[in-house]
Amino acid sequence: MYQSFPIAETFGIQAPPKMTVEGFADANHPKIPAKRDYVFRKEPLRDVLAFLNVPNGDGLYITGPTGAGKTSLITQVAARLNWPVHAVTCHGRLELNDLLGQFTLVNGSMQFVHGPLAQAVRDGHLLILNEIDLMDPSELAGLNDIVEGQPLVIPQNGGEVIRPHPKFRLIATGNSAGSGDRNGLYQGVLRQNLAFMDRFRILEIGYPEPELEDTVLAKTVPAMPAVIREKMIRVANEIRKLFVGGDAGAGMLSVTMSTRGLIRWASLTVAFKGAPNALEYALDRALALRAEPEERLAIHRIAADVFGQDWQST
Template identity: 70%
Template sequence: MTATQRFDVATTFNVKARPGLEVIGFADDTHPHIPVRKPYVFRPELLRDVLAFLHDAGGDGLFLTGPTGSGKTSLILQIAARLAWPVQSVTCHGRMELAALVGQFVLVEGSTRFVHGPLSTAARDGHLLVLNESDLMDPAELAGLNDILEGHPLVIAENGGEVIRPHPKFRVVATGNTAGAGDRSGLYQGVLRQNLAFMDRFRVVQVGYPEPETEQDLIAAAVPKLPAEIIAKMILVAEEVRRLFLGAGTESGELTVTMSTRTLVRWATLSLAFKGAPNVFEYALEQSLTARAEPEQREAIHRIAADVFGDYWGAKP
């Protein structure tokens, strides 16, 4: 069994935490499935919820839900990277079957042998199983995870009845743009309403877009040469685009595209990469977001950006 190690929360995640607060991870940081560590600004409340789950899942999975690009997957991967916790990551889709997660027979040097899938490997070795876009998968297939989520052994009939008893550090994390109840907005094509019994086995954490101060730090870490004043204006544009995307109350939004944190970082990065181009901020914004928007919406977003940027709109970064 892989040796564990205690990590100081404050220093490991660069957040404010009470002195002596520690979390358990792994001592071996050479495993190939440990995510690549990248600059990241952790939101304390989300970090708290994920660390509590990793410490003691209590028979639960963890479901992170929120709008596209809000940082659901990156949150898990960057926590795992700092705790040296290997991850088996899968992006779900409508045709994915449980068998693809468990394993299958493959042809190797003229003979067939069973190769364990991400679920079997994670359960056996104590990895995190991350199911990205899980609400795109057939709920009847995902329901096959119910027993192992509760700690029951995984029995692989196809491999001679092999029995895998879940490792104490095995955890299941799912992400989705919905919380398993289907998509009422019509913007997330392919999303399916999930089985109630399956969702009942998850703690649900809402991951919204970061606060402006956090996004300022995120962009500054990703594009340190971009002036803070420009970053602040980009965030103001993003907030207005999101407001028009999300709508208010029961009313649907006026836009069908949104500026996620992922898109915001892309806009900042391209603005610097295309430095010297005519109206570089508009050029970068189009490649980052508005080229896939309807013409009227593209015009509206560019008008918002021009109003926010003022004289900077036609200037170089």
């Protein structure tokens, strides 16, 4: 059974009271993602809801830098609409058959167990293919027909035919937009087949605006003073600029600070409040110790410049 959800109340954004989106009435399905505190950005949310409402034979491809919140956007929308999700992280050895299913020993006999694609198509769930640009383009070509709404045929199971549920949606995420990794930031990213990419509408997501991240930090780490939060966000954005780079080429850093990493830094700063320099100590454990020594030094210099006297006294 379906249910209409008021957009303003459901997602905490400004919208006309009568504007609704359709989801599922059953809130107890085990595949519904866990709901957590989340601040939605209006523009990306608008695109996702439009796709969920009327896909018009498209898939949805969400691209953006690592840690920008591509997957969490979808899962938190699904959590509020009671929409079950099957999420798969792609890699170079993943095959279409892994998504369809396989014969498995069940109670002493071999039975065909449907994979995430077959289940989502059959039951009207969301299928999220994360890091899809790591998967072999020749394998992904097998999804062309199902994206357009054609029946799913499973040769391994005697030619079983599954007609797509009207609520089935296919969503992909990737650090590239299907044209390969131009800056050399992401190992293993492959250029995707043009015919496959033509079946998707594209949504590009960047890192959140400082005001939004400040709201998130204030909610998740309320003990952190506002002036320190503001400087942490400035440091995060400087790190991101050096990671992403620009038209001239790749960035200078091989690591970046996601919103998740920013929250980790703030939380650890509060936890290690008694350390000689809690900000530096927490920053190392939240991010910098993953970087090369030269990069770690650059990250520390960024933080010292932004925080000034607070860098040694906090």
